[in-house]
Amino acid sequence: MANRRIGDRETADEIVQDVYARLLLSGDHGTDEENVKVLYASVRNAVIDHHRSTAGRTGLMRRILPIQLWQREASSPHDHAQSRQALSALDRALLELSPKAREMFVLHRVDGVSNAKLAQKYGISVSAVEKQLARTMRHCQQRLEAYRDTD
Template sequence: MSFWGNTLAKLFEDHRRQLVAMVVRRVRDREIAAELVQDVYARLMQSGDCGAEEANTKVLYASVRNAVIDHHRSTYGRTQAMNGILPSQLWLCETTSPQEHAESRQALSALDRALLELSPKAREMFILHRVDGIPNTKLAKKYGISVSAVEKQLARTMRHCQERLAAYRNDD
């Protein structure tokens, strides 16, 4: 391991508990907190030494705080995307006419076709999350990926479905 690698490993050994605790207070999830801190460690390994130990420690804490801010921003964006498709966009609970019922069924068919364009894994993940209500942490464990990767995949799937529904509606 390089000098910087040794220095950073020592810094993380000394500060990891405090960093994770700081992130847990902000994101309210220990797994995500540990993942964010680990991501910062990986990024700092690539960036290099800042000089004195005090400067490296300040960079470490600032990087973790920035990672929390980035996490909140991306989570907000994904939440907005996930809320983009509402049941009311697909069908009406009580249709007032046979035509509205037919239009709702056609929109549902368009969504089904959009889901079939996805990979089987992406489709299954989306259905497990949106239909069965499986949380992201359980999906991450099921597929052996990070929670962040699950959130990103769900957001990509949601954008794909939204684009296909928008195209369907514009074709009318």
Template sequence: MVVRYYQDLLRFCSHNVKDADAARDVVQETYARFLAAQRDGDPPAIQPGAVLRQIAKHLLVDRHRRAVVRAHESIDELQEFEQPAAPRHLQPEEALASMQVIRAYVGVIESLPQRCREAFVLHVFDGLPHAQIAQRMGISYSMVEKHIVRAMVACKNCERAQAASTKRTGDRTL
């Protein structure tokens, strides 16, 4: 029954694709999807020719979209100055700066008094609430708050120092 639409569908696809083999592939996929829909229990089409053409249109659009996505120059063929740069976080200078910031924060945390550092690590890295930290360390809730505030102030001062250092470095490169 739907075989009679084959030639019309092939002409339609050939007109849009300009490649006989590709047009035949689209028609074949169109019929495969049409028959799969019928097998899956979709009601029979009142106008199978229109349904086939609609499926073919969708397949042609998908084919065009894939072709657009794939249409790019090989990175190996680009001149060095035309090649895209690596993402900023992968740039050597950025990675070095990140490591320096991490080392500065680790240094600040390590320089805290032992009990203060312990409370801060339990709160920030282990995610424990103040009450659990107080219980675990055997100190008051108020003392936990003081330790954490002291550590956060130290980290904030480190952040300010890093920002000032970055600003001074940025000024020299201008």
């Protein structure tokens, strides 16, 4: 069920494992049938939560880089200067991050490495990768606020 709704087997497996572990810690909920119902309901809710959090992070990531940093072909000298300033501000913002956060950001945004592969590389969960990328994006967005395209 989770795999079908999420479309990413690794993420779905992680969600199901997290839910199962939490349910094991919370104890028995009655009969086997009732336990299965609780498990399915919990997984369904976790999938919904995952979609909500992913949508928020995706929106955040879409708002920051392309428009702010790369100039259009027919840009004016003023636009070109603003793009260079924004790129410098991004460089400074990235230098304020830990080396791991900076590397994760570059691997994801520049090299296109998936969250699952980043999780495997750093030995953390996909959720932890998503949260780190979201923190990094918020940090960069705050630093780039002066250079946002308000058109």
